[in-house]
Amino acid sequence: MIEAFEKQTVRRAEAQVVAAHPRGTLMKKAAGEVSDTVVELLLARGVKVAESPILGLVGGGDNGGDCLYALAYLAKLGYPCLALILSDKPHLEALAAAEKAQVTIERVDLAGNARQVARLAARRARAAKVWIDGLVGAGINGKLREPLSQVVAELTRISASYPRQFLRIAIDIPSGVFADDGRLPGVCLGADVTVTMGALKSASLLPPAAYEFGQVRLVDLGLQLSEPRLARLQxxxxxxxxxxxxxxxxxxxxxxxxxxxxxxxxxxxxxxxxxxxxxxxxxxxxxxxxxxxxxxxxxxxxxxxxxxxxxxxxxxxxxxxxxxxxxxxxxxxxxxxxxxxxxxxxxxxxxxxxxxxxxxxxxxxxxxxxxxxxxxxxxxxxxxxxxxxxxxxxxxxxxxxxxxxxxxxxxxxxxxxxxxxxxxxxxxxxxxxxxxxxxxxxxxxxxxxxxxxxxxxxxxxxxxxxxxxxxxxxxxxxxxxxxxxxxxxxxxxxxxxxxxxxxxxxxxxxxxxxxxxxxxxxxxxxxxxxxxxxxxxxxxx
CATH class of the missing domain: 3.40.1190.20 (Ribokinase)
Incomplete structure (x- = not known):
């Protein structure tokens, strides 16, 4: 049986596990699963390493850190990687790891016009084969704010126009999915594959949000969780x-x-x-x-x-x-x-x-x-x-x-x-x-x-x-x-x-x-x- 939990329940359980491990251990494990997923899917498509430019959409917090570490691992394997930093407070240790692995870092002026930020993200996205979505995670509530909402809207338009051209990987939860009951309050960056951490979130099994997750892959972090109120039979x-x-x-x-x-x-x-x-x-x-x-x-x-x-x-x-x-x-x-x-x-x-x-x-x-x-x-x-x-x-x-x-x-x-x-x-x-x-x-x-x-x-x-x-x-x-x-x-x-x-x-x-x-x-x-x-x-x- 597949079980899913409300995001706050998962976050509380995650906090206990994080406290019991050395700093950054679980983030690096999560990033490793993301990078392994990217490699596996690109190999399945028969795409050569040098022909697989990867774009990381990097927000703040843990999701942005996961994205940066994943880009670092992929860069070490020879994949051309670009980290588009869409936060004033990126995860510093993960950013340092990405720079050391020779990931190209591009910081975006978030004080500028939101439309211009979205156009910049669109240009970078069109040049990539893979998008790794590390913009926002399960800890955010409400609609995406500017400029992220326009960035996501523009990328969604591009992926809808060319549905098989880009491989979209979401970290933990697609950006724009916030509600536990599956509602979508605003724009959302849908994924082909979502690599989720610790436990499935309720929204991954509930429509209409569930349609945005694509394939869901679970990274087991050893969380201790109570009996779920949402499940899927197998x-x-x-x-x-x-x-x-x-x-x-x-x-x-x-x-x-x-x-x-x-x-x-x-x-x-x-x-x-x-x-x-x-x-x-x-x-x-x-x-x-x-x-x-x-x-x-x-x-x-x-x-x-x-x-x-x-x-x-x-x-x-x-x-x-x-x-x-x-x-x-x-x-x-x-x-x-x-x-x-x-x-x-x-x-x-x-x-x-x-x-x-x-x-x-x-x-x-x-x-x-x-x-x-x-x-x-x-x-x-x-x-x-x-x-x-x-x-x-x-x-x-x-x-x-x-x-x-x-x-x-x-x-x-x-x-x-x-x-x-x-x-x-x-x-x-x-x-x-x-x-x-x-x-x-x-x-x-x-x-x-x-x-x-x-x-x-x-x-x-x-x-x-x-x-x-x-x-x-x-x-x-x-x-x-x-x-x-x-x-x-x-x-x-x-x-x-x-x-x-x-x-x-x-x-x-x-x-x-x-x-x-x-x-x-x-x-x-x-x-x-x-x-x-x-x-x-x-x-x-």
């Missing part, structure tokens, strides 16, 4: 959690999913839910819906059973036409029954809009952690607005959710008492008083019609399998078990998408721009690749 975690079928199991004891999806207007919507649930290991998948929709589903997935019956998880929502009042009423009634009986309930797509109608009929007026909401940003914004978030300014917009998804996902979980899976390139799983999970790694091709339906099916399948075990033992699934189950489903969906797109199932994230995206896929490709993803997890135990 193959071994999923494999160890998976409810494996036993010799005495049969279709009813392996978990039954009941899917209420599709309509006369959208007859094929339920197909992806049913297939996702079945291929993820449910013992049986029941489908409840219009006759024409049932026929379409059976023609595609004949293993499904048409009609309601005993089940361990109910999935409601995809493809239910809001204009079909009888269909909506049936969906709401089944959701209320599931919520009241205590079995897992997954509200996806259209059912999220029915949430107020559902909870109005549930004792206590709210759901439990065994209910899972699976909105994308737009659906989340509508539900938040319906719940009164946003006050007198007309509710919450999709853009606001996308700007701060972690905060809004947690708000929804706290408000509804349900488990919330907020879909996106980074999918977040939030629950009241539980660890938040952040799952990522799917190729961009995954954002395709029906992909969310497959995910909903996987979620329902995993919950049904664990609910079946809980019923046999006479227990209820705890909030932490439900969160873990939903995060496991998100992991399987991600890996199935990778497999379908022809990418490696390795969980080592690729550096941006250094690897192919794979091939285009559709939702049915993802569904068919689910078993291979699960097999990969089980093989890692």
């Amino acid at each position: 193959a071994r975690d999923v494999g160890e959690f998976w409810a494996l079928p036993r010799a005495q199991d049969h279709k009813y004891t392996r978990g039954v999913v009941q899917v209420v999806a599709g309509s006369s207007s959208f007859p094929l919507t339920g197909v992806m839910c049913v297939e996702g649930a079945g291929r993820a290991g449910a013992g049986m998948v029941r489908y409840v819906g219009p006759e024409e929709a049932a026929f379409a589903i059976l023609s595609r997935f004949p293993e499904a059973v048409v009609g309601a019956g005993k089940h361990q998880c109910l999935l409601v929502g995809p493809g239910i036409d809001s204009k079909d009042s009888s269909r909506v009423r049936e969906a709401v009634n089944q959701a209320v029954q599931a919520a009241t009986s205590g079995i897992p309930l997954v509200l996806d797509a259209g059912a999220i809009d029915f949430y107020p109608e559902i909870v109005a009929q549930v004792p206590g007026g709210h759901l439990s952690h065994r209910a899972v909401l699976t909105p994308h940003a737009g659906e989340a914004a509508r539900l938040l607005s319906a719940l009164g978030a946003g006050g007198g300014r007309g509710g919450v917009t999709r853009a606001e959710v996308e700007a701060s998804p972690a905060a809004w996902a947690q708000f929804l979980a706290d408000k509804t008492q349900a488990t919330v899976l907020l879909k996106g390139a980074v999918t977040l799983i939030a629950s009241a008083n539980e660890t938040m999970f952040s799952q990522a790694g799917a190729p961009p091709w995954t954002g395709t019609a029906g992909s969310g339906d497959v995910l909903a099916g996987i979620v329902a399948s995993v919950l049904a399998q664990h609910q079946a075990r809980a019923e046999q033992s006479g227990h209820h699934m705890s909030a932490s078990q439900v969160s873990f189950a939903v995060a496991s489903a998100a992991w399987v969906h991600t890996m199935a998408a990778r497999n379908a797109a022809g990418l490696s199932l390795s969980e080592e994230p690729e550096a941006k721009g250094l690897t192919a995206l794979g091939k285009p896929i559709v939702a049915s490709d993802i569904a068919r690749a689910i078993p291979q993803a699960i097999a990969w997890a089980l093989a890692r135990i």
